[in-house]
Amino acid sequence: MVMKRPEIPRKMCPVIFLLDTSGSMDGAPLGAVNRAIENVLPELISMNNDNPDNEIKVAVMTFDYDAKWIVGETELLSPDDVSKSWRDLKATGYTSMGAAFRALNDKLSVSHGFMQRASGSVAPVLFLLSDGEPTDDYKAGLQILQQNNWYKIAVRVAVGYGEANYDILREFTGNEGTVLHTNDTDELKNTIRFVAVTSSRVASQGSSVSPDDPNANPDDNTQTVANALQNQGGNLNAKLDPEDDF
Amino acid sequence: MKFNLFAEFVHGKKYRERGLPCQDFAATLEFGDVQAIAVADGHGGKDYFRSDTGAQLAVETAFELLEQIYNDVGNVEKIFDDRGIRNFELSIVEGWREKVLADWYQRLDSRDNEVRWQTVSDKYKARFTSDDENIRKHYIPVAYGTTLICAVSIGTQVLIVQIGDGSCVVLRRDGDWEVPVPPDKANFANVTTSLCDEDAFEKFRHIVLNCDGNSPVAIFLSSDGLDDCYPLFDNEKHLFKFYRETVINGLLDDGFDATAAGLREDILPYMTERGSNDDISLAWLVAEDLDLLKATVNEPQVQSPVEPQTQSTVNVPQTQSVNVPQTQSTVTPQIQTVIEPQVQSTIEPQTQSTVAPQTQSTVAPQAQSTFTPQAQSTVASQAQSTIEPQVQPTQKLTSPMVKPPPKVSPVLKAQNITDLPPTVIPAKIDRKEPRQ
Numbered sequence: 001m002v003m004k005r006p007e008i009p010r011k012m013c014p015v016i017f018l019l020d021t022s023g024s025m026d027g028a029p030l031g032a033v034n035r036a037i038e039n040v041l042p043e044l045i046s047m048n049n050d051n052p053d054n055e056i057k058v059a060v061m062t063f064d065y066d067a068k069w070i071v072g073e074t075e076l077l078s079p080d081d082v083s084k085s086w087r088d089l090k091a092t093g094y095t096s097m098g099a100a101f102r103a104l105n106d107k108l109s110v111s112h113g114f115m116q117r118a119s120g121s122v123a124p125v126l127f128l129l130s131d132g133e134p135t136d137d138y139k140a141g142l143q144i145l146q147q148n149n150w151y152k153i154a155v156r157v158a159v160g161y162g163e164a165n166y167d168i169l170r171e172f173t174g175n176e177g178t179v180l181h182t183n184d185t186d187e188l189k190n191t192i193r194f195v196a197v198t199s200s201r202v203a204s205q206g207s208s209v210s211p212d213d214p215n216a217n218p219d220d221n222t223q224t225v226a227n228a229l230q231n232q233g234g235n236l237n238a239k240l241d242p243e244d245d246f
Numbered sequence: 247m248k249f250n251l252f253a254e255f256v257h258g259k260k261y262r263e264r265g266l267p268c269q270d271f272a273a274t275l276e277f278g279d280v281q282a283i284a285v286a287d288g289h290g291g292k293d294y295f296r297s298d299t300g301a302q303l304a305v306e307t308a309f310e311l312l313e314q315i316y317n318d319v320g321n322v323e324k325i326f327d328d329r330g331i332r333n334f335e336l337s338i339v340e341g342w343r344e345k346v347l348a349d350w351y352q353r354l355d356s357r358d359n360e361v362r363w364q365t366v367s368d369k370y371k372a373r374f375t376s377d378d379e380n381i382r383k384h385y386i387p388v389a390y391g392t393t394l395i396c397a398v399s400i401g402t403q404v405l406i407v408q409i410g411d412g413s414c415v416v417l418r419r420d421g422d423w424e425v426p427v428p429p430d431k432a433n434f435a436n437v438t439t440s441l442c443d444e445d446a447f448e449k450f451r452h453i454v455l456n457c458d459g460n461s462p463v464a465i466f467l468s469s470d471g472l473d474d475c476y477p478l479f480d481n482e483k484h485l486f487k488f489y490r491e492t493v494i495n496g497l498l499d500d501g502f503d504a505t506a507a508g509l510r511e512d513i514l515p516y517m518t519e520r521g522s523n524d525d526i527s528l529a530w531l532v533a534e535d536l537d538l539l540k541a542t543v544n545e546p547q548v549q550s551p552v553e554p555q556t557q558s559t560v561n562v563p564q565t566q567s568v569n570v571p572q573t574q575s576t577v578t579p580q581i582q583t584v585i586e587p588q589v590q591s592t593i594e595p596q597t598q599s600t601v602a603p604q605t606q607s608t609v610a611p612q613a614q615s616t617f618t619p620q621a622q623s624t625v626a627s628q629a630q631s632t633i634e635p636q637v638q639p640t641q642k643l644t645s646p647m648v649k650p651p652p653k654v655s656p657v658l659k660a661q662n663i664t665d666l667p668p669t670v671i672p673a674k675i676d677r678k679e680p681r682q
Contacts, residue, residue: 003500006492007486008521053520105486110479120434121474121522126678149434220292 013053013204014076014124015044015196016107018100021062025130028089028185033129034088038190039177041086043197044079047204052123054204058082058108059114063100071109072232074113097134097168101141108150115150120130123221125203126154127196128172131161136198138243155203155221157195157229159186177226199225223241249281249399249458249531250502254376254513259527261290266362269294269392270469275309280316283529284308284396285326287412287469287501289394289440290524292581293370295362299349300342300390304441307341308396308407316400335407335450338394346390347383355659377513384444393429393440395467397531404462406529409437412527413473415457417494419538422548423486426453438470463542464494465531472514472528472533474566475521490651497532498540522601595627 019033037060046054058079059072070084070089075105104126107113143152158169160181169179178189178199202225253272261268276282288297297427311334357363366374373385393410406414406426411433416424428451432439439449455462466489476484492513496505508675509528518526519544533539541547 001507003496003513004492005516006488007473008517009477012477026467116479117477118479119474119477119522120470121524152437153540223649 006130008053009117011199012050012076013056013121013122014056014114014197014204015056015058015072015117015200016072016104016124016126017196018040018061018126018128018225019060019062020095020097020130020145021064021089021091021093021194022093022095022132023030023064023092024163025161029188030089030091032185032189033192037194038086039189039193040196041079041083042053043193044141044200046101047109047201048079051204054202057114057117058202061100061103061207062089063096063103066096067100067103069103069107072114074166079201085137094135095130095132096136097130098136098138098141099120099177101138101145101172104149105145108145118150122153123197123203124150125196126151126156126172127199128156128169129161129192130158130169132163133165134168142171152246153221157199157222157225159188159191159195162187171223171240175226176224177230178222180229185212198228247399247461248534249403250534251276251283251529251531252502252506252509252530253285253527254506254510254514255285255527256510256518257468258518259523261525267298270302270527271305271306272299272469272529273309274313274528277313278316279401280312281311281399282309282396283465283467284394285396285412285467285470285527285529286524287405287410287438287527289391289438291391292362292365294391294442295360295366296349296389297391297511300392301348301394301653303345303349303385303390304338304342304392304394305396307345308338308394311337311341312398312682317584323441325401326403331405331407331452331454332450334405335452336447337407338407338450339441339446342390343387346387351390352384355357363400363479364579372676387442391440393469394441396463397467397529399457399531402457404455404457405452405467406455406465407450409446409450410440411470413466413470413482413485413559415466415468415489416462417489419459419461419542419547420462421542422460423482423490425485426455427451428453429493432468456528463533463539464489467527467529468492468524469527469528471522473520474524475517475523484620485644493530494539494543495601498536498543498652501536502532508681509641547588550665633638 016118017037021030025033041058044058048056056079057076058083059076060070062068068135070086071077108115108124110116110118113117114122139221155178156173156175157178158173160166160169160179164181166179166181169181170176173179178195180195182188182191203221251274253274254274255268255270256270259268268560269290270286272283272285274281274283276386284305288294288299288301290297294300315330315334370388372386373381373387376385393408393412394410395406395410395412395414397414408414408427410430413425414427416426418424430439430449430451430664432449443449448476455465466485468485470615472488473481473485476488493505493509496508500508512526514526518524533542
């Protein structure tokens with residue numbers, strides 16, 4: 001007799017955006033961010049449709065005067081639900097990056113945060129966007145975050161625009177290969193999409209092979225994304241092929 | 247109680263696709279009235295480049311020690327006592343390190359051709375090949391880093407020892423499911439405590455289950471490749487469901503052989519493919535009497551409150567504040583404590599800047615502090631109740647490592663291990679190749 005296979009729950013892959021909406025982002029830069037998110041969401045929906053094992057769920061935090069969850073205050077949402085309710089972000093205030101790190105740390109928890117449905121085998125994606133120096137004590141917030149085990153195993157990526165502090169973004173990702181920077185608003189839109197989609201695909205595929213580095217540590221998720229970004233570098237406008245293996 | 251034994255390990259998708267070896271190992275051991283199972287999960291990180299060998303050596307070490315213990319104690323009533331268990335754990339750590347070093351020096355010439363050696367970081371390559379022997383011996387175990395869970399049934403008791411992640415799930419005669427070994431909060435996702443940790447001895451946890459009263463009817467050991475098929479929150483409940491609905495129903499419907507074959511050929515490969523993508527190990531001790539298993543599932547035997555305690559000793563890492571469970575049905579709430587991801591150390595187990603000979607790590611006084619008054623008094627009272635109706639003398643399983651109490655110097659401990667009788671019979675390990 002053939003044994004009945006156990007039901008294996010579809011594993012959750014959290015994709016969490018931390019977006020700088022300080023006053024300096026006003027105008028074209030924030031417009032690029034809004035358009036980029038609008039473009040990313042359909043691609044995340046498509047990934048979910050193609051992957052029966054893992055399901056991307058989204059949260060979006062903005063930080064200016066303080067940190068605020070725009071999506072995910074109570075629970076992570078499907079990219080489809082986010083797409084239906086998305087409203088353009090507004091820019092105002094300072095760059096409270098330390099507050100953003102602390103707020104993220106609070107949510108990276110099994111008992112009282114986003115991670116109840118998470119398993120130990122799928123890493124979350126942490127995406128940071130900023131255009132300037134933090135105006136609060138980012139270091140203290142980052143130090144707290146760096147003690148969080150979900151942060152440790154996460155795919156950590158960052159996009160810098162204009163006067164963004166590269167060293168701080170690199171400190172957040174822990175890997176210079178997952179920090180991209182641009183001074184051009186058109187390129188900003190494409191860069192956000194490129195980084196968000198690539199990292200989400202790597203994280204949600206879980207065991208994908210990097211063709212250029214088959215011996216890479218399978219558990220170093222951020223390095224896997226760094227390899228994937230490097231493999232596709234310089235071609236931000238290209239349509240990302242969903243069949244690509246990273 | 248007589249158990250049926252099973253052990254299997256399958257190659258994880260994420261390693262198979264990269265051409266990397268399966269780093270899990272699982273085996274069974276049976277001789278005399280000893281029945282044992284063990285699973286070990288070698289670490290996947292690039293610096294642990296011989297963790298597949300490390301996992302196998304961990305299981306072999308534990309099994310060889312069991313034979314030594316058994317042969318040395320002889321034909322007497324055997325019960326586990328806390329000091330004996332701690333000696334067993336210490337001997338696993340030291341015996342495993344000896345085997346690791348022997349393997350390292352035996353394979354010096356072929357090392358550079360190994361696939362995983364190419365991925366080792368420069369930092370660890372320098373440590374592994376240092377001109378300083380102390381540095382080499384300190385770091386070489388990292389290359390073989392692994393977890394270990396071992397369950398041993400002897401006479402009327404089952405001992406479970408564990409270091410690192412993975413799970414031990416137990417079904418009791420009263421129908422309750424539990425995870426009896428105290429949790430170690432240092433384990434999270436791909437981070438785990440390890441036999442290669444400098445203070446590995448301190449990180450062992452254990453428990454003894456008595457096979458009277460509310461006996462364990464089924465004991466399952468798994469590596470985290472199985473656990474990670476399910477969400478972290480209430481992970482145990484998913485495991486209970488898997489064992490109940492897939493494994494036990496399979497056993498009751500189709501028997502041991504067909505269920506074992508089904509797991510090997512289909513279920514476990516399916517779980518790595520669709521679930522964790524990691525190597526998966528599974529082992530069981532299940533009551534050979536399937537009628538008893540059936541009755542446990544269909545007609546659980548409710549235990550009277552005056553039943554004797556069935557858990558005698560518990561060991562937890564010293565950094566934790568887990569209460570010692572005093573009654574058989576109160577373990578679960580403490581075990582279900584949600585893993586909070588903010589209390590643990592980094593993935594690198596041995597990044598200390600000061601290099602010391604390994605024997606310094608098994609600092610004797612630490613063993614003393616693990617012998618909690620509760621555990622000792624529980625053991626004592628249980629030993630008495632076991633002894634009274636017995637005609638045969640009772641001997642605690644402390645003999646082969648007759649190590650003096652923990653105040654012995656580290657050097658003496660190391661010598662004790664090497665001084666073990668050379669006439670040891672090799673463990674009859676049921677070795678298998680991993681399923682793809």
